[in-house]
Amino acid sequence: xxxxxxxxxxxxxxxxxxxxxxxxxxxxxxxxxxxxxxxxxxxxxxxxxxxxxxxxxxxxxxxxxxxxxxxxxxxxxxxxxxxxxxxxxxxxxxxxxxxxxxxxxxxxxxxxxxxxxxxxxxxxxxxxxxxxxxxxxxxxxxxxxxxxxxxxxxxxxxxxxxxxxxxxxxxxx
Numbered sequence: 001x002x003x004x005x006x007x008x009x010x011x012x013x014x015x016x017x018x019x020x021x022x023x024x025x026x027x028x029x030x031x032x033x034x035x036x037x038x039x040x041x042x043x044x045x046x047x048x049x050x051x052x053x054x055x056x057x058x059x060x061x062x063x064x065x066x067x068x069x070x071x072x073x074x075x076x077x078x079x080x081x082x083x084x085x086x087x088x089x090x091x092x093x094x095x096x097x098x099x100x101x102x103x104x105x106x107x108x109x110x111x112x113x114x115x116x117x118x119x120x121x122x123x124x125x126x127x128x129x130x131x132x133x134x135x136x137x138x139x140x141x142x143x144x145x146x147x148x149x150x151x152x153x154x155x156x157x158x159x160x161x162x163x164x165x166x167x168x169x170x171x172x173x
Contacts, residue, residue: 019121022144024151025092025111028080032111033118033144033153038094040106042114045089059110062091069093071108072160088113096160107160118146125153 022033023042048060048071057076061068071091075082091108098104125142139159144151 019119019124022118022120022151022153023092024115024118024146025090026113026115027074027078027111031115031149031151032074033120033151034092034094034156036117038096038156040093040095043091043093043108044087045085045091045110062108064093064106067106069106069108071110073110075110075112077159083112085110090114094156094160097157098161105160118151120144120146120153128152 021036023036023039024031024033026032046062048062050060051058051070057073059071059073061070063069073082089110089112091110092114093106093108096105096107124146125144127142128137128140139155141153141155144153
């Protein structure tokens with residue numbers, strides 16, 4: 001088999017494997033994952049239009065081909081140390097399900113860097129441990145060990161459907 005056939009074989013194997021694919025990204029040295037089917041695109045960091053009277057983790061909005069997209073700094077959302085954006089800083093544009101059953105929303109997450117795409121077999125995601133009231137794990141779908149790396153799988157719908165973010169949608173509209 002030549003190199004092209006090997007790649008085609010690997011892609012076919014990945015498509016046939018059980019489980020889901022997750023895009024992983026780095027945030028403060030930890031690796032997080034989101035369902036790749038929710039990812040619309042990945043963009044380099046660019047300026048945003050700030051919106052007054054919003055939480056500090058909402059950086060503002062961008063116009064993405066006619067759609068107004070709120071941009072959330074995930075470091076600030078998780079109350080991590082803020083850092084200056086660099087050449088590896090990206091915005092992951094995601095489709096988020098509306099909890100009211102209405103039209104899905106599009107939002108962007110600012111992260112330190114994109115890492116990889118993993119096939120995660122069914123059953124590989126384990127429930128997050130209960131830390132009591134010290135750590136809010138409502139946004140965590142679970143934990144998975146992928147290629148010797150612990151990845152925190154995020155529940156994007158819960159993370160991006162908080163009351164404050166609903167308020168931003170009304171401002172944007």
